[in-house]
Amino acid sequence: MGLTVKDVSKFSVMSKARVRAGKEVLDEHCVQWISAIEMPVENFVRKNEVVLSTGVGCEKDPSSLRQFVEDVIESEASALILALGRFIFDIPSDIIELAEENQFIIIEIPWEIRFSDIIEEVMQELNAIQQKEQKTSEKIQQELLKLILEDAELDQISSYIQNSVGCPVVITDQAGVLLDKKSIRPALVKKWESYVVNGVIPVRELAAPLTQDPMFHKFQTIEVEGEVLLQLPVLQVLDDPQGYLYALLPVPPHPSAQSFLTTYRVNILEHAVTTINLWLSRQNAIEKTKMRLRSDFVQELAKGEFISWDQAHSRAKLLGYNIQLPYVCIIGYPENFKKLFNKRKQDYQSFNHWLDSMIRYVEEETFYAAQSLKREVMITYQEEQIILFLESAGEQKPENASAFLDLVERRLNNLLPEVVISWGIGDYKENLKGFEHSYEHAKMALEIGRRKKGPGNRTMYENTRIDRVLLEIARNENMKEVVMSTIEPLIRYDSQRNMDLIETFSTYNRCNGNVSQTARILNLHRQSLLYRLRKIESLTGLALIDPDDLFLLELSIKIWKMAPYETKAAQFN
Numbered sequence: 001m002g003l004t005v006k007d008v009s010k011f012s013v014m015s016k017a018r019v020r021a022g023k024e025v026l027d028e029h030c031v032q033w034i035s036a037i038e039m040p041v042e043n044f045v046r047k048n049e050v051v052l053s054t055g056v057g058c059e060k061d062p063s064s065l066r067q068f069v070e071d072v073i074e075s076e077a078s079a080l081i082l083a084l085g086r087f088i089f090d091i092p093s094d095i096i097e098l099a100e101e102n103q104f105i106i107i108e109i110p111w112e113i114r115f116s117d118i119i120e121e122v123m124q125e126l127n128a129i130q131q132k133e134q135k136t137s138e139k140i141q142q143e144l145l146k147l148i149l150e151d152a153e154l155d156q157i158s159s160y161i162q163n164s165v166g167c168p169v170v171i172t173d174q175a176g177v178l179l180d181k182k183s184i185r186p187a188l189v190k191k192w193e194s195y196v197v198n199g200v201i202p203v204r205e206l207a208a209p210l211t212q213d214p215m216f217h218k219f220q221t222i223e224v225e226g227e228v229l230l231q232l233p234v235l236q237v238l239d240d241p242q243g244y245l246y247a248l249l250p251v252p253p254h255p256s257a258q259s260f261l262t263t264y265r266v267n268i269l270e271h272a273v274t275t276i277n278l279w280l281s282r283q284n285a286i287e288k289t290k291m292r293l294r295s296d297f298v299q300e301l302a303k304g305e306f307i308s309w310d311q312a313h314s315r316a317k318l319l320g321y322n323i324q325l326p327y328v329c330i331i332g333y334p335e336n337f338k339k340l341f342n343k344r345k346q347d348y349q350s351f352n353h354w355l356d357s358m359i360r361y362v363e364e365e366t367f368y369a370a371q372s373l374k375r376e377v378m379i380t381y382q383e384e385q386i387i388l389f390l391e392s393a394g395e396q397k398p399e400n401a402s403a404f405l406d407l408v409e410r411r412l413n414n415l416l417p418e419v420v421i422s423w424g425i426g427d428y429k430e431n432l433k434g435f436e437h438s439y440e441h442a443k444m445a446l447e448i449g450r451r452k453k454g455p456g457n458r459t460m461y462e463n464t465r466i467d468r469v470l471l472e473i474a475r476n477e478n479m480k481e482v483v484m485s486t487i488e489p490l491i492r493y494d495s496q497r498n499m500d501l502i503e504t505f506s507t508y509n510r511c512n513g514n515v516s517q518t519a520r521i522l523n524l525h526r527q528s529l530l531y532r533l534r535k536i537e538s539l540t541g542l543a544l545i546d547p548d549d550l551f552l553l554e555l556s557i558k559i560w561k562m563a564p565y566e567t568k569a570a571q572f573n
């Protein structure tokens with residue numbers, strides 16, 4: 001804590017002093033300054049200051065002395081030392097009681113003790129402590145820089161900072177994502193992820209400063225779930241935070257942020273921020289390069305851009321990948337990222353900034369799921385799609401893909417419960433071209449699944465044979481003309497009358513022409529259903545009792561449903 005009132009009371013110059021109130025808290029009140037003050041107090045006394053006074057002006061007015069003491073207590077001074085013998089000869093009992101009630105220290109000294117002697121001793125001790133702290137601070141700064149020069153891991157730097165400031169610290173990137181999990185208790189890691197997702201951390205809007213001292217203006221106080229955090233930005237170019245350092249105040253009970261942030265701790269945290277800035281700059285350059293190279297490699301594999309197996313294998317080896325293993329491609333499409341961002345955009349600088357943190361979380365959960373299943377995984381995020389190659393068992397059926405996605409979605413639902421992702425699963429193909437084929441198949445499975453099932457589903461390529469036939473037919477211009485001439489009257493009628501004749505026919509056909517069963521499923525009166533069926537026949541010119549006409553209409557509707565969305569929108573217009 002540094003110098004305390006108890007330390008001051010033991011000075012030789014204070015040998016004749018007598019503590020009248022606050023004996024129990026002598027070693028709890030720290031001393032940062034000392035001065036001689038008489039009435040009025042106003043704003044001349046600051047926090048943690050020892051006040052020396054003769055009580056001049058109060059000798060004939062006890063109420064003035066009481067008011068003086070009340071003002072000193074309110075200023076949060078460390079103690080009041082009163083010189084007795086000229087203006088005050090005894091401290092009234094009601095003032096002693098007032099001080100005891102407020103756990104405030106009052107010390108009386110004989111008149112002959114000079115204030116200057118007390119001030120001199122206190123200032124000498126404060127200067128000695130300050131010099132000692134300065135030397136310690138410089139040593140800490142040198143040790144932190146030494147850790148950087150030795151390429152120390154972030155958990156080593158974090159542990160050193162924690163030991164120096166005397167409390168746990170957390171280091172994050174600019175989105176609040178933890179950069180060091182090793183030196184943090186597991187329960188906090190889980191809670192921290194929810195803080196970030198819910199926008200609690202980091203705080204971007206500057207609140208009122210803790211004090212008027214500019215040294216404290218960078219600190220933000222955050223209170224969440226019983227934790228009191230002090231946030232300090234790690235700055236780089238143009239004051240743009242590249243990360244954050246959080247100090248977790250000790251519990252219980254919480255000290256106030258002001259009492260915790262001594263000059264010594266502030267200096268250490270400033271040194272820590274500089275060190276973290278250097279580490280982040282170096283690490284970001286390394287990680288960005290590594291991630292870009294890995295991401296580009298996965299994309300090149302998917303697009304079939306490698307000329308030879310040897311070229312791909314040598315690149316993979318440099319990046320820590322083993323492409324000699326069998327892989328199956330899985331593509332994920334986040335359906336509602338922009339919608340989620342609009343709910344929380346006030347907490348983030350931009351959509352891209354928020355998107356980076358979300359993709360980071362998805363990738364982390366993907367790697368975790370792969371590790372749990374003891375499978376290798378390669379991943380990239382390109383063109384709004386998560387493209388990954390998961391190690392498979394090598395058979396044609398990617399049996400482990402579903403178990404993998406089950407684990408990924410279970411973890412994502414705990415962390416990001418509102419995120420909706422559609423998945424397309426390819427199949428295993430041998431040799432270098434197999435990566436491209438598996439990617440194309442996963443892409444097609446994703447496309448079919450989103451059209452047929454809607455968002456948030458997963459589709460395996462092997463289960464899309466009929467849909468692929470329909471898609472292939474839909475791309476034929478001649479067939480498109482046949483399809484549209486067959487069902488265009490139904491589309492136009494449904495758009496105008498909102499009767500949904502297309503769904504009526506599809507249900508009727510699934511029920512093998514059973515009118516009663518169809519009416520029950522559609523919740524229609526039998527006569528209403530018969531009216532709709534006659535309307536379908538009159539609009540299309542087809543007879544529903546003719547097997548060929550029935551087949552043509554069914555095929556046309558299925559092909560139309562598999563057509564691209566923009567084509568369908570144009571047809572409605």
